[in-house]
Amino acid sequence: MNRVVHPIEQESFRRLRARLDTSRFPPLTRAVVERVVHSSADLEYATDLVMDEAELERAHAALHAGAPVVADVEMVAAGITRRETVCRLRDARPGPGLTRSAHAVRLAYEEVGPGAVWVIGCAPTALEELLTLDASPALVIGLPVGFVGAAESKAALRESGLPAVSNVSEKGGSAVAAAALNALLYHPLSTEETL
Template sequence: MERVVHPIEVESYRRMRARLDTSHLPLLTRAVVERVVHSAADLEYATDLVLDEGELAKAHAALHAGAPVVVDVAMVAAGITGLRTVCRLKDAKSGPGLTRSAHAIRLAHEQVGPGALWVIGNAPTALEELLTLDASPALVIGLPVGFVGAVESKAALRASGLPAVSNVSEKGGSAVAAAALNALLYQPVSPTEEKS
C-alpha cells in the first residue's frame, strides 16, 4: 500500500528544505535526517545525528523483509506508522540494579532473538541493557532523551560497533526515534533489494 502524504507535510518539508540543504546526503541518510528534523522542528539534528548509509541500507532491507521491530516504550510504538512492534514494558519489573525499561529489553530479546531493529527513544537504561545482550541487531536506533545517562548510553552505542543511528547531545525522545524508523519504512524497496 502506497503512503498518502498530506499537503501539510509536503509544505512542512518544503519549508524545512528551504532552511536546510540535505541534497548532498545519500538517500537513506537524507531520509532519516529530514524525518528526524521534521518530527522535532529542530534543524540542529542535521549535525547532531550519527549514522552510516551502508548500515541504513542493510537495516532497510531487513525491515522490508519482515525483521521484528522492538521499541522501549509505547510512545515510540505509537509513532511508528502501520507496523506491528514488540514492547515488553508492561510485562517488566524493576529490581535491584535493574530498571523496568532494562528488564523490558531483556524480555523482548528473549522473544525476538537476533536480527531485530531496536528503537529506543526514552530510557537510557534500555539502551545500556541492550548493549549487554548478544542481540546481533539489524539496527539500533538509540535516541534516548535526558540529562542523566542519555549522552553516555549513546556514546557507548557508537563505541560498540553495532549498526546504529544515534546523536551526540542530550536530545532525543520517542517522536524522533519513531521518525528515524519511519524514514526507513517509508522508503520504497529498490529492485536490487527485492532480488537479494
Template sequence: MNTRTIHPIEEQSYEILRSRVDLSPMPPLWRAVAERVIHASADLEYAVDLVTDEAHLRRGLRALRAGAPVVTDVAMVAAGITGRETICSVGDPAAARMARAAGITRSAAAIRLSYAEVGRGAIWVVGCAPTALEEIIARDVDPALVIGLPVGFVGAAESKEALRKSGLPAVSNVSEKGGSAVAAAALNALLYYEGTAEEEEGNP
C-alpha cells in the same frame, strides 16, 4: 515498502525544511532519516547532530522489508510508528518482577524479555530510556539496526556514545536531546522509503 498518501501539510513542511537546510549531499537513506527527524521535531540541529552510516541504514531497510521484528523501549515510541506492529515489554508485569529481582530498571528488564521473544536480527528503537540502550549493548543482541535516541540529562548522551563505540549498526545523536517522537520518526523514514534496490545496495 509502503505507498503513502502524503498530506498537503506534510508536503509544505518538507518544502520549508528544504528551504532552510540543504541535506542533498547526504546519501539517500541518511537524508531520509535526517529529514523525517527534523520534520517531526522542527529542530534543524539534527542535520549535524545525527550520527549513522549508510551501510547500517541499508541493513536496517533490508531487515524491515524482510519482516524483522521491531522492538521499542516504551509505548510512546511504539505509538509513533506507523504501518508496522511492534513489541514493547516495558508494561509487562514480568518486567517489573525481573527488575526487582535483578536490581535493574524496568526498561532494562523489558529489553531482556523482548530479546527472549525476538532473538537476533531485530530492529531496536529506543527513544526514552538510556538503560534500555545500555542493555541492548550489553546483551549482544546481534541487531539488524539500533535506533538509539534516548533523551535526558542523565545518561542519555553517554549511552549514545557507548552505542557508537560498540560497533553495532546504529542511528544515534551526539547531544542530550532525542525522545520518542524522533526515534519513531527515524524508523518511519525507513518504513516510508521508496528507493530502488540499487540505492538499497549502495550502487549507482
C-alpha cells in the same frame, strides 16, 4: 501499499528543505535526517545525528524483509505507523540494579531473538541493557533523551560497533526515535524520491 502524503506534510517538507540543504546526504541518511528534523522542528539534528549509509541500507532491507521491530516504550511504538512492534514495558518489573526499562529489553529479546531493529527513544537504561545482550541487531536506533545517561549511553552505542542511528547530544525522545524508523519504513525499495 503506497502511503498517502497529506498536503500539510508536503508543505512542511518543502519549508524544511528551503531552510536546510539535505542534498549532500546519501538517500537513506537524508530520509532519516529529514524525518527527524520534521518531527522535532530542530534543524540541529542535521549535524547531531550519527549514522552510516551502508548500515542503513542493510537495515532497510531487513525491515522490508520483515525483521521484527522492538520499541523501548509505548510512546515510541505508537509513533511507528507502518509496522507492528514489540514493547514489553507493561510486563517488566524493576529489580536490584535493573530498571523496568532494562527488564523490558530483556523480555523483548527473549521474544524476538537476534536480527531485530531496536528503537530506543526514552530510557538510557534500555539502551545500556541492550548493549549487554548478544542481540546481533539489524539496527539500533538509539535516541534516548535526558540529562542523566542519555549522551553516555549513545556514546557507548557508537563505541560498540553495532549498526546504529544515534546522536551526540542529550536530546532525543520518542518522537524522533519513531521518526527515524519511519524514515526507513517509508523509503521505497527503489530509488524514487519520497517525503
